[in-house]
Amino acid sequence: IKYDGYRTQVIVEDGTARTITRRGYDWSSTYKTIVEAAATIPKSAIIDGEAIVLNEKGVSDFHSVRSAMRWAPDRIIFVAFDLLHHDGIDLRREPLLARREKLLELVGTAKGVIQYSHHVHGGGADFYAAVDRMGLEGMVSKREESSYRSGDTEAWVKTKCYEEVDFEVAGVQRTPGSAPLALMATRDAERRYVGSANIALTKAMRERLYAKVQEGKG
Structure with a gap:
């Protein structure tokens, strides 16, 4: 073990x-x-x-x-x-x-x-x-x-061992000199914050993700 x-x-x-x-x-x-x-x-x-x-x-x-x-x-x-x-x-x-x-x-x-x-x-x-x-x-x-x-x-x-769970991206945290973090939330009606995760994507994919987050701010 x-x-x-x-x-x-x-x-x-x-x-x-x-x-x-x-x-x-x-x-x-x-x-x-x-x-x-x-x-x-x-x-x-x-x-x-x-x-x-x-x-x-x-x-x-x-x-x-x-x-x-x-x-x-x-x-x-x-x-x-x-x-x-x-x-x-x-x-x-x-x-x-x-x-x-x-x-x-x-x-x-x-x-x-x-x-x-x-x-x-x-x-x-x-x-x-x-x-x-x-x-x-x-x-x-x-x-x-x-x-x-x-x-x-x-x-x-x-x-x-790993546990796989699907979460919504509620936001993106950007800090100069550090990798961007995805702020994760549950997919139910409560949309509870569950933590952050490194965004392991290419620069182009990160930019598209950030644009989508900006669109959903309303």
């Missing part, structure tokens, strides 16, 4: 722990509950995963993570999906499934602050359909024998 949160690495050493963001910032003070739980992990380890918050439907919610950082940090949990180092041994060259087997032994299957991200073998199309029905963000497909590499890699493929 692709979780909607903040990519995070948990580093455990000598009975202490810290959390590092994707850009290399130390967010240990933000993820205090995760740090406290990770500090109980025996020996040293570097664990890759995602800091998330589950909403009332049990689905990871990115906006809830932002809110929890300030108002309810104890709601933030860490879903672990890879193990880079353990007990002084660099595991990055080992196959993915071998690393994950060691990770499962390390964090277990408990539903606490630190959780293991389970996977399935094969059946990608069916799995994606199930993820889509459940309203999740998407899925991540990984090559079983792949080693761990930082940055972009062909060993991982992220497939997101």
Whole structure:
């Protein structure tokens, strides 16, 4: 499952722990509950995963993570999906499934602050359909024998779920130096504003759209 949160690495050493963001910032003070739980992990380890918050439907919610950082940090949990180092041994060259087997032994299957991200073998199309029905963000497909590499890699493929809805263009917002935004509204009688979207059209098509909006101002 692709979780909607903040990519995070948990580093455990000598009975202490810290959390590092994707850009290399130390967010240990933000993820205090995760740090406290990770500090109980025996020996040293570097664990890759995602800091998330589950909403009332049990689905990871990115906006809830932002809110929890300030108002309810104890709601933030860490879903672990890879193990880079353990007990002084660099595991990055080992196959993915071998690393994950060691990770499962390390964090277990408990539903606490630190959780293991389970996977399935094969059946990608069916799995994606199930993820889509459940309203999740998407899925991540990984090559079983792949080693761990930082940055972009062909060993991982992220497939997101999308919802398609038709809206009316209620207006166009133009800001010098920025792409124009379409101001969207529902197509019912209430015509409620629902947000904005970048207009990914050619210049000529954008000009025709803007002209139509101007005609409908009345």
